[in-house]
Amino acid sequence: MTRIAIVGVAGRMGRTLVHAVAQNAETTLAAGIVAPGSSLAGADIGELAGLGKKGVTAVDSPAACVDDFDVLIDFTTPAVTLENLAFCAEHGKRIVIGTTGMSDAEIETLDGYRERLPMVFAPNMSVGVNLTLKLLETAAKALGDEGYDIEVIESHHRHKVDAPSGTALRMGEVMADALGRNLKEHGVFERVGQCGPRSDKEIGFATVRAGDIVGEHTVMFATEGERIEITHKASSRMTFARGAVRAARWVAGQPNGRYGMQDVLDLDT
Numbered sequence: 001m002t003r004i005a006i007v008g009v010a011g012r013m014g015r016t017l018v019h020a021v022a023q024n025a026e027t028t029l030a031a032g033i034v035a036p037g038s039s040l041a042g043a044d045i046g047e048l049a050g051l052g053k054k055g056v057t058a059v060d061s062p063a064a065c066v067d068d069f070d071v072l073i074d075f076t077t078p079a080v081t082l083e084n085l086a087f088c089a090e091h092g093k094r095i096v097i098g099t100t101g102m103s104d105a106e107i108e109t110l111d112g113y114r115e116r117l118p119m120v121f122a123p124n125m126s127v128g129v130n131l132t133l134k135l136l137e138t139a140a141k142a143l144g145d146e147g148y149d150i151e152v153i154e155s156h157h158r159h160k161v162d163a164p165s166g167t168a169l170r171m172g173e174v175m176a177d178a179l180g181r182n183l184k185e186h187g188v189f190e191r192v193g194q195c196g197p198r199s200d201k202e203i204g205f206a207t208v209r210a211g212d213i214v215g216e217h218t219v220m221f222a223t224e225g226e227r228i229e230i231t232h233k234a235s236s237r238m239t240f241a242r243g244a245v246r247a248a249r250w251v252a253g254q255p256n257g258r259y260g261m262q263d264v265l266d267l268d269t
């Protein structure tokens with residue numbers, strides 16, 4: 001049985017994670033952590049998630065529940081995640097990180113912990129998205145250097161704070177790697193005014209923010225005469241939460257290292 005603590009338990013993903021952990025027969029809802037000073041400290045985390053009393057009260061720091069859990073699941077913000085990563089490394093815990101929007105410097109800091117604890121870090125925990133990454137790698141290898149333009153279009157709810165989505169960037173990286181291109185050089189994130197025609201090797205990104213869209217990604221491979229589109233649509237946050245719980249169970253049995261969902265699912269991308 002894997003004892004799980006959920007950070008940001010009052011957030012959108014946090015509340016969904018309470019449902020996913022409660023539904024999994026191999027995991028225990030061990031602790032829920034809210035922001036320091038939050039008025040929700042002391043609330044029952046089952047009630048916060050609309051599940052009824054679960055007998056676990058929210059605390060406002062990982063230190064307050066350090067003896068209760070084995071794996072921390074963190075979907076918060078980059079700064080909070082890095083603090084929790086340091087805490088887990090110091091206290092012999094494991095961590096699953098779903099937080100997106102990290103800068104290169106923050107990812108470098110995160111990577112510095114790879115020898116100190118087992119961690120899973122993935123911008124998208126959905127099994128379907130991770131399979132889609134594999135399909136994109138195959139499509140990019142077959143089409144990318146044969147005159148097909150590659151464009152990534154992503155849509156999310158109006159509250160999302162980072163753009164393009166971590167998933168869109170990951171899709172871009174997988175395709176760029178498959179084609180021997182560098183996304184930093186070939187990624188195009190803005191087109192406005194007299195920006196000229198596209199180049200052959202660029203990978204373009206477009207962002208939509210509207211309403212309550214959970215998460216949609218389409219990658220277009222377009223050439224003269226035909227267009228292939230590979231689309232993934234998430235209709236509920238439960239897909240991310242179930243993937244995170246699967247990652248938590250998996251990482252509980254791994255040696256120190258930084259892993260992604262491709263490792264959890266054995267997809268080898």
Ligand code: NAD
Binds near residue numbers: 011013034
């Ligand atoms: P949210 O704003 O609804 O939730 C974040 C929660 O963290 C809030 O309740 C906030 O109070 C809490 N928080 C802030 N500081 C804290 C602290 N020090 N300790 C404990 N809790 C703290 O956001 P969300 O929609 O749940 O998304 C959170 C993150 O997860 C974002 O980066 C989002 O992009 C990412 N996300 C990733 C995936 C994935 O599959 N990897 C899926 C969905 C969302």
